Structures are given as C-alpha cells and as structure tokens.
Amino acid sequence: MSSRHAIVPRGLNATRSPLSQGRFGRMFRKLSPATFGANDAANVANLSALADKMVGKFDAPKDGPDAEESGIPSLYTYFGQFIDHDITFDPVSSLTRQQDPDGLVDFRTPSFDMDNVYGRGPNDQPYMYDGNKFRLGEKVSGTGVADTSDLPRFKGRALIGDPRNDENSIVSQFQALMLRFHNRMVDDNDSLSFEDVQQRVRFHYQYVVLNDFLPRIVHASVLDELKTAGRYDRSKLAHYHWKTYPFMPVEFSVAAYRLGHSMIRPGYRLNDADNMLLQIFPDPNNPDKNALTGFRAMGPGRAIDWGRFIDLDTRAYGVEDDDTNPDNKRRLQFAYRIDTSLVDPLRKLPPEVASNPASLALRNLERGWRLGLPSGQAVARAMNLTPLTDDQIIIGKAVDEPGPDDPQAPIASIANGVFAGNCPLWAYILAEARQFQTAVAIPATGAPAGGINTPQLGPVGGRIVAEVFLGMLFGDNSSVLSQDPQWTPVTGPGFALKDLVAYALGQGDPLH
Structure with missing residues (x-):
C-alpha cells in the first residue's frame, strides 16, 4: 500500500469551526x-504601483451630492458586507507566502443561512437569546432619530x-436591525416555533x-442569461459546479x-447632529476625532437615521x-460607483485593522496573486467572452466628467506595461463595470431627471457573483430556491431591503 494513504489531504488538518461545511x-x-514580475519582489512592486493608482486623493466626508455617487443607496454597501460575513470567513490565509485555495477552510457555511446572526442557535449559545427572541443591548439615541438598541455586549464585546x-x-x-427583524417576526407569529420563525426570516x-x-450590483443582461421564463434556472450555471x-x-x-x-x-x-458626519477611520492627524470604527459599545448620539442610507421616505436630493x-x-446618501478607484482612507488602514500592507487595494491585489488567480483576460476567454482591450481597462474614478483631480490611467501605462493583456482579476472586474452602466432613477425630489449613471458588474464579474449566489441557494436544501422557488x-x-429595514423598525404590515 502506498505511503501516500497516510498523508492528510490538503486542508483537512486545518482547525475547523463547527459552523463550517465547505472549503x-x-x-x-x-x-x-x-x-x-520575475520574482516575488518584482510582483509586489508592480502590484504596489497599480494599487497606488487605484486610490484617489484625500476627500473629506461632506453633505450633498457628489460626482462619485452611483444610483445605489449607501446601505447596499453594508448589506453586501453583511452578506459577505454570512457566507465566507478566512482567518488563516497569509499575504506573505503563496497559498493553495484547496487547503483553505471557509469558517462560515457557504450558504445564506444567516449564521452570522443566529450563531449556533439558542441551545448552544443561550447568552444571545431570551426565549425565542434575541437579547438587545443598551439604548442608543441620536438627534432626530427614535431611540434604538446597541448590540448586546459583555465588557464591550458584542x-x-x-x-x-x-x-x-x-x-x-x-446587525441590531436584523435582531429586531427576527424579534418582530416572533411577535407577529407567536404560535410558531423558533425554527419556523428562523426559516421565515x-x-x-x-x-x-x-x-x-x-439586480442592484449586476447588470440585467448578465442576470437574464441565468433565467428561464423569468426565473433563475440551475441548469444555466455554466461555471460554478460542486460535487x-x-x-x-x-x-x-x-x-x-x-x-x-x-x-x-x-x-x-448618521443623523441630524452637527458632529455626526463621520469619517470611516480616525484621522491619523487627529486620532481623538470621532470615526465609524467599531468593536466597542455604540457611542452616545450615534443612532442611525436609516432614511439617510435607504429610501424609507422621499427626501430632497440636495445641491452639490x-x-x-x-x-x-x-439627504439620502448614495454608494460610490463600482470602479477602479478606492477612497483615500483605504490607502492606509489603521494598524488595528490591517498592516503590512496597510493599503486595502494592495492587500486585495496581493492576495489574488498569492492565491494564484488567473488574469481577468484569461477568465473572460474561459467564459467564451471577448476580453476587454487594454484601452478599456481604465484605472481611476468612473465619473461622468473627469477633472484634474480624477486621473485616468490605462492599465498598460502602469509599471512599464507589465499589466498589458494581463490585468489582475479584481481590477479587471472593476474596470469591466465601467463598460456596463445603467441610468438609475433616484428616489429623491430634485434629482436629475435622467437618473444617475451607475456602473454594474458585467459578464465576467457579474456572472461569477450571480452564479455563486445562485449555486449556494440551489445547493442548500433549506433555501427559498430549493424549498419554494415561487415564494414571495x-x-x-x-x-x-427598504421594506426589511422598515419592518425591523416597527413599520408596515405584519409578515408571516
């Protein structure tokens, strides 16, 4: 018998979470x-040059319309983050050595089961629950906002x-809204078991x-290819398959x-208070100034007016x-456009968030290289698509009228042409979105009549995202697509999303 039978397959010797099913x-x-590049140092240097071009100049937070805004309300950015935390968690891969994806464990179930909310359930984590409901934290106030609740905490930890x-x-x-959504579902369906309420949520x-x-983030032409008679069709998944x-x-x-x-x-x-226009990270030159960083009890006055993040009501668009x-x-704040430009605070993340490298763009690019991702052009060809030309892969803000502070760099002009015909997949997907823009109507009075040009993921990026989303739902026997695909x-x-938020806030009719 071969001695290889005694070798543990890659990934099986990694620490596994009880929540994990997949890799x-x-x-x-x-x-x-x-x-x-010819070696590790050259690869990192060239990716660093690209990352530097992918971060805009410093622009302080401000009230009012902004040329970088899309037509997507800003809550969708953080709903996307919430989804990410539901389906994926990789705490062990490294940016300092090459990685084999087959040896990495996903410390989240790769399904939309909300384990980031429910954890392991009331029997295994009773400290999160009060009967069939979630425990809520201390009250949080905000100017012009009804009091809300922080997350439940112990010594500051959620x-x-x-x-x-x-x-x-x-x-x-x-996250606190989702706890309240569940709790209201319990109140509106008091005869149901915890498991039945959980399924409805x-x-x-x-x-x-x-x-x-x-449909907000993926172009309609991409989603239409995954449907039959207007409904998503598992047989249309061409690239995402599992055993x-x-x-x-x-x-x-x-x-x-x-x-x-x-x-x-x-x-x-966050709300009406003068001091509640907050940067995403503390200003390194003024570290005591308020910022949106977390992992701490919600500070006084920080309750969010959700109408600033999602169109719960109709507000004035404002004047730039x-x-x-x-x-x-x-006004309702909108997400920035999907493009090859990140805001300046992401150029140097706080040391408690990330370091070595501190640039989020470089972290993304380097992680893709370390994990052996193919180029965007190679993936496009594998999907039987004509790749973008180098002239179509523009690094910079996808604003309608670029100004002096909005440099536009063709990919082949960076790092002595090393990226010509060879664009990192992440950058390629963002650049592709510029080619697939939709004029989105803005739910605000005084908004531009023709809508706002909004880049969306195209046939490479959008197809990857949509197939994985659909595949996870089709592959989960308890999901809405498996249990009742015509459910509404x-x-x-x-x-x-606005109705989900409104329901959690106690507005609207009961849900069953």
Whole structure:
C-alpha cells in the first residue's frame, strides 16, 4: 500500500469551526496563475504601483451630492458586507507566502443561512437569546432619530453570531436591525416555533438578496442569461459546479465580491447632529476625532437615521457644493460607483485593522496573486467572452466628467506595461463595470431627471457573483430556491431591503 494513504489531504488538518461545511476552491481550475514580475519582489512592486493608482486623493466626508455617487443607496454597501460575513470567513490565509485555495477552510457555511446572526442557535449559545427572541443591548439615541438598541455586549464585546458584524458603526447597527427583524417576526407569529420563525426570516433575507441586492450590483443582461421564463434556472450555471456541497471559489471571494470596497464613501452622516458626519477611520492627524470604527459599545448620539442610507421616505436630493443648503444634511446618501478607484482612507488602514500592507487595494491585489488567480483576460476567454482591450481597462474614478483631480490611467501605462493583456482579476472586474452602466432613477425630489449613471458588474464579474449566489441557494436544501422557488413575501413581490429595514423598525404590515 502506498505511503501516500497516510498523508492528510490538503486542508483537512486545518482547525475547523463547527459552523463550517465547505472549503475554498477554484471555478477555473485549468487556468494558469497570473504573474506580474520575475520574482516575488518584482510582483509586489508592480502590484504596489497599480494599487497606488487605484486610490484617489484625500476627500473629506461632506453633505450633498457628489460626482462619485452611483444610483445605489449607501446601505447596499453594508448589506453586501453583511452578506459577505454570512457566507465566507478566512482567518488563516497569509499575504506573505503563496497559498493553495484547496487547503483553505471557509469558517462560515457557504450558504445564506444567516449564521452570522443566529450563531449556533439558542441551545448552544443561550447568552444571545431570551426565549425565542434575541437579547438587545443598551439604548442608543441620536438627534432626530427614535431611540434604538446597541448590540448586546459583555465588557464591550458584542455577543453576536459573527464578531465582524461589529467592525464599524453601520454594519453593527444593521446587525441590531436584523435582531429586531427576527424579534418582530416572533411577535407577529407567536404560535410558531423558533425554527419556523428562523426559516421565515431567512426566506425574506434570501428574497432580498436575489430580487433586490443582486439586480442592484449586476447588470440585467448578465442576470437574464441565468433565467428561464423569468426565473433563475440551475441548469444555466455554466461555471460554478460542486460535487456534494457548494464551496467558496477564490475567484468570487478574492476578486469579484470585493466590488464593495470601491463603493465605500470617505464618511457618512448618521443623523441630524452637527458632529455626526463621520469619517470611516480616525484621522491619523487627529486620532481623538470621532470615526465609524467599531468593536466597542455604540457611542452616545450615534443612532442611525436609516432614511439617510435607504429610501424609507422621499427626501430632497440636495445641491452639490452648497454648504448652506439644509437639504444636503438630511439627504439620502448614495454608494460610490463600482470602479477602479478606492477612497483615500483605504490607502492606509489603521494598524488595528490591517498592516503590512496597510493599503486595502494592495492587500486585495496581493492576495489574488498569492492565491494564484488567473488574469481577468484569461477568465473572460474561459467564459467564451471577448476580453476587454487594454484601452478599456481604465484605472481611476468612473465619473461622468473627469477633472484634474480624477486621473485616468490605462492599465498598460502602469509599471512599464507589465499589466498589458494581463490585468489582475479584481481590477479587471472593476474596470469591466465601467463598460456596463445603467441610468438609475433616484428616489429623491430634485434629482436629475435622467437618473444617475451607475456602473454594474458585467459578464465576467457579474456572472461569477450571480452564479455563486445562485449555486449556494440551489445547493442548500433549506433555501427559498430549493424549498419554494415561487415564494414571495405576503406584502408582494416588490419586497426589498427598504421594506426589511422598515419592518425591523416597527413599520408596515405584519409578515408571516
């Protein structure tokens, strides 16, 4: 008998979470890894040059319309982060050595089961629950906002299914909303068991993912190719296949689904208070100034007015660069466009968030290289698509009228042409979105009549994201697509993220 039978297969000797079912893997196993230099040092240097071009100049948070805004309300950025924390968690891969995705464990179930909310359930984590309901934390106030609740905490640490959902003030308060959504579902269905309520909550969440979030970020032409007679069709999944359980493809987790990093604004206004227009990270020159960083009890006055993040009501659009306009302070804030530009605070993450490297763009690019991702052009050809030309891969802000502070660099002009015909997959997917823009109507009075040009994921990035989302749902026997693919909420097929938020806030009709 061969001695190889005694060798533990790659990945099986990794520490496993009791929540884990799946592993990381590849969608395009036959493609060669993309390289960007003759050795490790050259690869990192060239990726650093690209990363530097992918971060904009410093732009302080401000009230009012902004040329970088898309037509997507800003809560979708953080709903996307919430989804990410539901389906993927890789705490062990390294940026200092080459990695084999087949040896990485996904410390999250690769399914939309909300284990980031429910954890291991009330029997195994009773400190999170009060009967069939979730425990809530201390009251949090905010100017012009009804009091809300912080997450339940012990010595400042959030007692929740995934601690990452406390990493900033926005996702933390959204996590608290999801606890309240569940609790109201219990109140509206007091004869149901915990498991039945949990299933209804999951169905509503999955419905929003499929019918609201996905169409916001993926171009309609891509989604239409995955449907038969208007419904998603498992037989249309051409690139994402699994044997027993769905796995987490690195093309998704390390490239395509990192689209949200480009949607982040430099800061957000939480409510009416003058001091609640906050940067995403503390100013290194003024570290005592308020910021949105989390992993701590919610500070006084920080309750979010959710109408600033999602269209719960109709507000004035505001006027750009007019500090005297009162509408600017109360307006709905929109996510930045999906493009090859990240805001300046992401150039140097705080040391408690990440370091070596501190640049988020470089971390993404280097992780993709370390994990052996193919180039964007190689993936496009593998999908029987014509790749973007180098002239179409523009690094910079996808604003309608670029100005002097909005440099536009063709990919082949960076690092002495090393990226010509050889663009890192993450950058390629973001650049592709510029070619697939949709004019989105803005739910605000005084908004541009023709809508706002909004880049969306195209046939490479959008197809990867959509197939993985659909595959995980089709591969989960308890999901809405497996249990009842024609299910809709009792309020009708238009149920969206804004309705989920409104229900959690106690508004609207009961859900069953």
